[in-house]
Amino acid sequence: METKQRVSAQAPAWRAALWQSVIKLDPRLLLRSPVMLVVELAAVLTTLLCFWPQEGVSLGFSIQISLWLWFTLLFANFAEALAEGRGKACADSLKAGTQGLIARKQTAEGGFEPVAAGNLRKGDVVRVEAGELIPSDGEVIEGIAAVNEAAITGESAPVIRESGGDRSAVTGNTRVVSDWLLVRITSNPGESTLDRMIALVEGAQRQKTPNEIALDTLLIGLTLIFLLVVLTLQPFARFAGGELPLIYLTALLVTLIPTTIGGLLSAIGIAGMDRLMRLNVIAKSGRAVEAAGDVHVLLLDKTGTITFGNRRCAAVHKAPNVSLHVLSEAALLSSLADDTPEGRSIVEFLQQQNTSKLPQRHEVEAIAFSAETRLSGADWQGHRYRKGAVDAVLRFLSLTPEQMPAPLAREVERIAQSGGTPLLVSMDDQLLGAIQLKDVVKPGIRERFALLRQMGIRTVMVTGDNPLTAAAIAAEAGVDDVLAEATPEKKLHRIRAEQAEGKLVAMCGDGANDAPALAQADVGLAMNDGTQAAREAANLVDLGSDPTKLLDVVQVGKELLMTRGALTTFSVANDVAKYFAILPALFSGLYPALGALNLMQLHSPQSAILSAIIFNALIIIALIPLALRGIRLSALDAVQLLRRNLLIYGLGGLITPFVGIKLLDELLVAMGVV
Incomplete structure (x- = not known):
């Protein structure tokens, strides 16, 4: 920077x-x-x-x-x-980085041919290996690699980019420092992040x-x-x-x-x-910057914005009459195909305690997380392993909160009240227990919210957590309101309700499920390493992918x-x-x-x-x-x-x-x- x-x-x-x-x-x-x-x-x-x-x-x-x-x-x-x-100097530096750049474009036969980066079109597929520059904005469709984005974000530490999930986007003029990536180009000449940066400066x-x-x-x-x-x-x-x-x-x-x-x-x-x-934010229109100055309500994701976003598995708590071994095995199986940091932390935590021979990731039928079901898991050897939010798993099992075993219900409530996140684990139609995830509120965030409050701006924490967990984090962070168990529809409804009262609303997001709300908000800040849908819907794009940047934009x-x-x-x-x-x-x-x-x-x-x-x-x-x-x-x-x-x-x-x-x-x- x-x-x-x-x-x-x-x-x-x-x-x-x-x-x-x-x-x-x-x-x-x-x-x-x-x-x-x-x-x-x-x-x-x-x-x-x-x-x-x-x-x-x-x-x-x-x-x-x-x-x-x-x-x-x-x-x-x-x-x-x-x-x-x-x-001017920054623009000249950015232009110099793209001059004479050659990309390896995939041919119809599956091979690769050298072409000038300026001739690439949306939909083309290129292969980029260690030491090479990514020729234009794109989505990783295969491979995993460390990418140095210092030319765009100013940050020297490489970041991991891989196919799938919300961290598959790559930016032109950034350098692959390890392994290789297969990238599908998502912008035509003159439309890339680099082009917008040059035009802006x-x-x-x-x-x-x-x-x-x-x-x-x-x-x-x-x-x-x-x-x-x-x-x-x-x-x-x-x-x-x-x-x-x-x-x-x-x-x-x-x-x-x-x-x-x-x-x-x-x-x-x-x-x-x-x-x-200088904040590494691209504004698609000056109107968005002005609207940020008049914002009345800020919708902020809890994870990565208010908290560090690195929730990790801290413990598992079994239901009555369930062995800890069965719960651990089910929790691990339901997380094998979960690429989120939380999912990986569960696998790491339980692999240290489970010595049984379990299948590899490719051997199970993965059930991807859905914003609607709020569940993920795997099917293996005729069994259905699921984990997810408390209400989502109970709904999947056709149970009411009152039907949850009392000891497990008390444990779930304790986790939530302490600011943690409880996830329920099930196998077939049986509730096995809960996973405890911990998150940490960022230092200084409470003071920033107090400053916003003094300026007449109300903050709303948006989270998929249950209301008890959300309330505990909100109290620690000092936000004014909470939108718990948030779905895309809930976010959109909340923004429209605020706008109906004559208020200007700002929101940040990075996933495809955030796109409708980002498009509806008066100020929508998308993360550059998020999905293409989110970046297209927003009117501001943060090249450094720091959700707290929304506070600086305001x-x-x-x-x-x-x-x-x-x-x-x-x-x-x-x-x-x-x-x-x-x-x-x-x-x-x-x-x-x-x-x-x-x-x-x-x-x-x-x-x-x-x-x-x-x-x-x-x-x-x-x-x-x-x-x-x-x-x-x-x-x-x-x-x-x-x-x-x-x-x-x-x-x-x-x-x-x-x-x-x-x-x-x-x-x-x-x-x-x-």
């Missing part, structure tokens, strides 16, 4: 950003930012006015106004170019989000209003028997329109996406919205001081009573106008670090947060230009510039 961040940090070279600032002066590019397009038109007009001096306006003053307007535009472009530049396909569009509409509206206001000032001046120089009116327009937020809006959005990229979304809101407040508040700087300067000669509005006691109309123009340019470059870094999220509720931001960026935006314009006025006069 650190290597990737260093590469990203080196990317925004300020020299390249300066050159891009000049390129972005192209009016066709500025059409995306109407406010800055108005500034460019004003700069062009003032430049032309330098060749046609107006009465009472010196050439030197006109040149200074023109130059500072161009600087204002360049500073705004510089902010955007600096934000975009952060991903380059900003080539970044579209404006709904929030940006709404803010742009507001800025355009304010610009039109101030344009109409400025156009009416000349008739007023003539009515009073005077004349206002056109360059004064142009300068007034630029200082009154919301140039600060207009110049930084694009940079804020790009920097927000960059912060998301934080980035909130920081993005807070940064826009704060700088918009600052920009609008700035205008108040400019009224007291320029309007008295323009009209004090025509309407002497307006001299009372010169609260800053500026020396002359020329120094007032030039000071306001210079401040307007410098404040943009002063706020670039804040726009790129974003406003950090703090543990405050919405009311406290609003109050704090109004105090800092509202009152601060009001006071800062009074101080800044006055200091610039004194400096310009002292230097003899005006």
